Amino acid sequence: MTAQIDAPRAKRIDPKYNRARKSRNNFEMMAWLFMRLSGVVLVVLIFGHLISNLLVGQGVHAIDFGFVAGKWASPLWQIWDLTMLWLAMLHGTNGVRTIINDYAEKDRTRFWLKTVLYVVAAFTVLLGTMVIFTFDPCISETFAKSLPLQCGAGA
């Protein structure tokens, strides 16, 4: 049963306690600052989003393809949603990055988790951006009929 007693503490500093390689640049500071700045902006954007989508009029029941199409017909909402998408994704990705940094125990795990995170985040941001920019209300027939001019359909 007796566990081996090796010297619990080397006389001098044990190398395993030495901090991982130093990173002396402003990245963590900028990330920290970004979390706060984006946070403030996100409050406005997300609450605007929630109010318009879930509280005004019929609330969630009003949401359908037409609702979205109607919203994105206005450049204001396009920009709104686009900024929100980017900020939220950057904010969220950085947040999750912090969490991975905290809890991953091995450098390898940390590396892979972060790679997956970045790929997923990049994909999502690009997809979302594309959707907003290349959104085509006319792919829906019902909708195309109600917006004949824009879609140039039914002519």
Added chain:
Amino acid sequence: MQVHQYDVVIVGAGGAGMRAAIESGQRARTAVLTKLYPTRSHTGAAQGGMCAALANVEEDNWEWHTFDTIKGGDYLVDQDAAEVMAKEAIDAVLDLEHMGLPFNRTPEGKIDQRRFGGHTRDHGKAPVRRACYAADRTGHMILQTLYQNCVKHNVEFYNEVYVLDLLITETEATREDGTAYQQKHVAGVVAYDLSTGEISVFQAKSVVFATGGAGKVFKTTSNAHTLTGDGMAIAFRRGIPLEDMEFVQFHPTGLAGLGILLSEAARGEGAVLRNSEGERFMERYAPTIKDLAPRDIVARSMANEVREGRGCGPNKDYVLLDLTHLEPAHIDAKLPDITEFARTYLGVEPYTEPVPVFPTAHYVMGGVPTNIKGEVLQDNDTVIPGLYAAGEVACVSVHGSNRLGTNSLLDINVFGKRSGIAAAEYSKTAEFVALPENPEAFVEGLVAHVRDNDGAERVAAIRKDLQETMDANMQVFRSGDTIAKALSDIEELRERYLNIGIQDKGKRFNLDLLEAIELGFLLDLAEVMTVSALHRHESRGGHYREDFPNRDDANFMKHTMIYKDENAETEGVKGMRFDTKPVVFTRYEPMERKY
């Protein structure tokens, strides 16, 4: 077993040890061995201040400081040493400031100073502001600052390494007058690593002892659990004498029942002592400086009030420290920690209620005899080359029979620095002294004996009995009878100590084992203290004998020296030899000590 080699080995990382290390570390290959992490040392508990005649707030000079130190020590002070200390005090404070110590400041931005017991202007005319301070955390700041500077200078520490033996070899030598004697040489120390239980030898050209005090001989004490007088006892066991061990300072204001210290700075800032009748009784005992009289006088006055039935509380066994007339803001600025102690530990609010206090064992004036360079003496004047001691473990003697408040933080800085420099310089020219054969044998035997003994006696019980008899018989008031009683109790406890058994038989962090070894040190020291006290048929400074209430300069103006000597017997104690050493006088004639 491992053997390490260093030019200088410093034992202890309190104020004295680290001050020495800063000097020595820059001059020679130095290791500091300490049983506690450096910042845990008890220097950090010191509160009130460190004296130096900076004259930042009022007229002052080092000569007055010398005089106060000598008078405060009831003329048993070696005056050359006191002069050195008072003179170098100014640089000692400035050194600390330059190292970064955050002193409180005057409106002009200079180091602020405040009053402290026994420090006066112009030879006793009135209290003077001489104590440099940082709130009531002066010791904390000193300890931190010194540690910080050790980090700066990359001093090598061996933390939680207990030194348990000093390696001494002897050679035949002859004195100038032709008499033969055994010259001691220091070869190193033997240490026990708490974390592994390994014993290793540190061979060194110079060794500096800075292991602090021995307050744990008593029950009620301001000292840490770890202040068990290791350095004194280790030196004593190796034939080095102990000087003036009968003089123990009882600090007047320990929290009643607990012993936790409330600094004299409280009185320096205006607090006063009161008895059960609300009387400021110090006006009767020391009409000039009242509550700021030296500690021995105040402590005795308090004990006397209690004895005469004017104590407070359910058992009438303490007096009160009254701060209620001070502004709360002033208290917070100057005495934040000690008022918190009162709140935390006694539940008393010092703004509005007086705090129960009673004398607490505080400081051992005696110790390992050294000269003003910090060199340890093997008798009245023979230096042991390469062996130094500084701080509370040493007896230079700058404190005589009663240390003035703030003079210890000064002592550790002045003599810490001196011994650090001297040790490093010595190591440059000296050779290593050959290690004795089986250098670790003694410690191995000691450890094995304690670990393997399966006796029925418990260490804690013996220690408790020791502390109780010392409190009862060797405290503020003593007499031949009480001292003899203490001594006979100690002899009994020694018998019991032979029969101890500990429960922890492991190697890792075996504090059970070390407490047992420390108890051995305490017993040795208690014995030396009582034997010294029995011999001194007078009252002087911290040593007050009811059977001899007066100072007797004709017979006792001399230091006590106790040696371990198998062939001798003193006061019925076998193995102890008694001797005396003259006091050094320069310019102050003994006078009656009145305040």
Added chain:
Amino acid sequence: MSTNVAEPASKVEIKAGSGDAVESFDITLKVRRFDPEISDEAHWDVYKLTMYGTDRVLDALHRVKWEEDGSLSFRRSCAHGVCGSDAMRINGRNRLACKTLLKDLDTSKPITVEPIKGLPVEKDLIVDMEPFFQSYREVMPFLITKGHEPAKERFQSQEDRERYDDTTKCILCAACTSSCPVFWTDGQYFGPAAIVNAHRFIFDSRDDAGDMRLEILNDKEGVWRCRTTFNCSEACPRGIQVTKAISEVKQAILTRSI
């Protein structure tokens, strides 16, 4: 400078002191034990003790060590909260055992005592402090000045002295660092204590190396890892506003870079 106070009265009325004798009570102490020389697993030991009103958790531990089980190991020295030896987790929170009065705890339930978290446990309540001190040493915790040393003291105004007063109180007990959820994760974070001790010099008007320290704490393991959970501030036995100090350092780094 000491303000002059009016000479106190020679005699005052003393209220009849609260003459109550100290009460005694029973407690159950649950201590987390671990000794790798005996077993690789930790376990709980339970002790029933009768203690008194002025007793602290440290007294209870001593009682166990001295009267029941000598192998119980913990560090302690000063016994009044100034040396920083005995930080431990008492009822789930970091405290100094010598500063925690038993009567202030709920004595109807067992009092749990465990080692502080995030540092390797060596035996019972003793942890390896080396990683902690390592971080401390890395922030250059000492005064660095340029130019000549003055013959007298360096001047410092009372306001300048006050500026860093709070962080000079640190006793390096590690209660803060080992209460920090970020420190628990991988032990790489510098931790609040190191930042407190850097703060002590960064804001000392006499010091000339504040920038270097800010640079050190701008590291990826530096101040930015703090998530303002305030465990440190709540744990600090010296009442240091730890999180505030960290915030001030963050702000100093920000203003310096912008």
Added chain:
Amino acid sequence: MSKSSSGTLYRGREGMWSWVGHRVTGVVIFFFLLVHVLDTALVRVDPDAYDAVISAYKNPLMALGEFGLVAAIMFHAFNGLRLILVDFLKQGPKIQRQLFWTVMVVWVVAVVGFGARHLTLAFTGGGH
């Protein structure tokens, strides 16, 4: 590190628990956001599929889920603002506990308000 360093849970206070909450809600929102972008992307692919997915959101059970999500967002948002105040207000660290309780009150009010509206809409079936 030895196993023995685990033990009981650390009894943090407002600061620690709000951080746990902040972290959990942050991750939850993040994953929702990924899904949300994906489902919204359907508008680019097939309106009917989009409507089908969205109608799932209108199911009362999902409404509860949405309610939870919005509650999470609100907690994260309000507490995020608190953290920003703690970081940038001079008095921030000192009043963090008061700020926390303010956040809780505002959050409860907002969540109850939102819940009343959203859940009535969801359970009464709304217009469609």
